[in-house]
Amino acid sequence: MKLISIGEKEFYNYAINHPNGSFYQTPQWGKLKQTNGWKYYLLGYKENKKIICACMLLEKQTPIKRSIFYCPKGFLIDYNDFELLKQFTYDLKKFIIEKKGFMLKIDPNVVYQLRNKEGIPFGNKNDIVIDNLKKIGFHHFGFNNEFETMQPRFLCGINIENTTYDDLIKTFTKNTKKRLLELKNLAVQVKKADKSEYSIAVNILDETNHRKHLAGRPCEYYIKMKDLFKDQIDFYLCYIDKKIAINKYKELINIEQSNKEKILNKMKTSIVGKKLNNDMELCCRKISLLEKRIEEVESFKEDKTYIGSLLSIWMGDESITLLSGTVSKYKNFLPKYAFYDEHIKESLRQKKKYVNFFGISGIFDPKSENYGIYEIKKGFNPQVVELIGEFDLIINRFWYTLYNITFKIYKALKKKK
Secondary structure: OOOEEOOHHHHHHHHHHOOOOOHHHOHHHHHHHHOOOOEEEEEEEEEOOEEEEEEEEEEEEOOOOOEEEEEOOOOEOOOOOHHHHHHHHHHHHHHHHHOOEEEEEEOOOOEEEEEOOOOOEEOOOOHHHHHHHHHHOEEEOOOOOOOOOOOOOEEEEEEOOOOOHHHHHHHOOHHHHHHHHHHHHHOEEEEEOOHHHHHHHHHHHHHHHHHOOOOOOOHHHHHHHHHHHHHHEEEEEEEEEHHHHHHHHHHHHHHHHHHHHHHHHHHHHOOOOHHHHHHHHHHHHHHHHHHHHHHHHHOOOOOEEEEEEEEEEEEOOEEEEEEEEEOHHHHHHOHHHHHHHHHHHHHHHOOOOEEEEEEEOOOOOOOOOOOHHHHHHHOOOOEEEEEOOOEEEEOOHHHHHHHHHHHHHHHHHHHHO
16 A cells, blocks of 8 residues: 545545544644644545545644654544554655654544543543554553643543433533523523624633633634634624613513512411511522622623633534633623533534533542533533543654753743743
8 A cells, every 4th residue: 555645625525434533634624724834734545546544644844943743633544453553654654754754743533431420431441552553653642631732631522412402401410400591591692703703702712711821822713714614613602782681680570579579468468487488588689689680781881791702613423612711700691501502502403413522631520720621511411531642653763852852941931931
């Protein structure tokens, strides 16, 4: 077999239907990465004019005038076929050497083991693929639990095949069901942003990134992403429409006032016991809360106040909640529940089979630093997917070592600034 370049359309059709397929392994993603100085190559083997394995390689030249190569989410190959994997890696290595590359990084879209929503593993571990990659010469980064690698090693999601929204809700936790009901009374609106509104969505992402000390992307990056992926990506915006919200709160106050009158009438004709007192206290609390909400919303400067954004991807049989952000001072309006709920509904409309809530920490202790990323997702009753992790194929030890030293110095200097 000979390593060949594959046309974009043919590669995309193969990638989208492959068991290890990912939006990271598409020509669109390669073109997007070009905006950050990467080159991309669509390579593979064919047998009887059909692709039998393939990958998109990204190349970036480093300050040491040599290139690193990265295959996001790994090869589109049967990792259990050792001879095919070995030969494909060998030919990729030759290709990289010709391009003056010194390393290849991969993070295969291959499951290591499954876990329940509490993080407890079940079933068999997939050590065979790890062993095969090690035999070929790949160095395994290890079983990291946090976000030390290019892509998160732990994901979570829910199976939505052959089900309805009403059936799904029954599987959610009691707290999540309660929050979804609250959304109706909060009058939170959710919409798909058009490109003219992407700056609003990105500003919300930037606020969240700043809060968490993470790097962000400029708005132009996401506009380019939309141009490339078209209807396969959407930005959702959560917002409060001042007029709609105030009218809703006033309507709810009228309902509670009516309930209060009924309770007062009962108190005149019945023995006032604990239940009636509790009902009256609850009714008064609801009225007070709604009045405070009206005051809060009336103080908003804009007719529409944006409180959260979500970047959703629709690819193959799955949908992905890739990135999200919220405005911290409006968290009481539950924007994350609002856009996750809308994402699930849209996934059902598109007849997707799986909702991928994407990256989480692999430490399932509520006291851990990054547990908050998982906390809301957990309420949707997901299964946790642990991937096999990241691997480096060191092609030139000298340049690889020099690059790592240089990169560490660069990071240290950047941190001081």
